[in-house]
Amino acid sequence: MLNIVVMVSGGGTNLAAIIKAIEEKEIQNTNILAVISNNEGAYALERAKNAGIMALCISPKDFEFREMYNEALTNKIKELSPDLIVLAGCMVKIPESLVNSFKIINIHPALIPSFSGVGFYGLRVHEAALERGVKVTGATVHFVDNGVDTGPIILQKAVEVKEGDTPEILQRRVMEEAEWIILPKAINMIANGEI
Numbered sequence: 001m002l003n004i005v006v007m008v009s010g011g012g013t014n015l016a017a018i019i020k021a022i023e024e025k026e027i028q029n030t031n032i033l034a035v036i037s038n039n040e041g042a043y044a045l046e047r048a049k050n051a052g053i054m055a056l057c058i059s060p061k062d063f064e065f066r067e068m069y070n071e072a073l074t075n076k077i078k079e080l081s082p083d084l085i086v087l088a089g090c091m092v093k094i095p096e097s098l099v100n101s102f103k104i105i106n107i108h109p110a111l112i113p114s115f116s117g118v119g120f121y122g123l124r125v126h127e128a129a130l131e132r133g134v135k136v137t138g139a140t141v142h143f144v145d146n147g148v149d150t151g152p153i154i155l156q157k158a159v160e161v162k163e164g165d166t167p168e169i170l171q172r173r174v175m176e177e178a179e180w181i182i183l184p185k186a187i188n189m190i191a192n193g194e195i
């Protein structure tokens with residue numbers, strides 16, 4: 001059994017895709033120990049609670065110094081002791097103490113190395129893709145190292161950019177046609193020893 005902790009910051013549509021994939025057995029041998037958000041208002045936490053999953057908020061705002069937040073987050077995750085940490089729409093920098101102690105994967109809403117690295121997150125990624133005029137974009141699942149979007153790539157899926165796309169329309173298509181497919185697939189691959 002692969003025990004995972006899912007880290008979220010926002011709406012939680014990637015979390016929802018993981019929960020659905022487990023329910024429908026597209027992901028096998030996997031158990032979500034907890035969902036942790038840095039943002040107490042994240043709807044992803046509601047999704048976790050509705051699915052009967054432990055939902056925790058550990059926010060940098062609750063700590064005077066960042067190091068104290070990093071320590072609290074690291075201690076909680078060591079207490080949970082997951083086999084894998086999944087960053088699913090997670091906007092907070094993961095402390096080195098976690099990167100160096102756990103297997104972590106992340107979903108990025110572009111075809112790394114395009115539109116990735118410092119400053120490329122959320123809607124900004126799709127704005128940059130449209131500004132550049134790419135005809136194809138997509139999403140990437142990668143292992144997390146101490147860089148930003150620089151760890152080894154696991155899966156990628158391409159998505160067509162269409163005439164008249166706005167960043168919001170493109171973001172939605174990339175989520176529907178790529179993110180919600182390859183993140184569950186990567187978890188299942190890890191759960192079944194394929195990577």
Ligand code: GRF
Nearest residue numbers: 010011012013014088089109
């Ligand atoms: C998604 O585009 C994800 O790739 C990015 O944040 C957006 C929202 O993710 N990191 P979610 O709906 O909170 O899963």
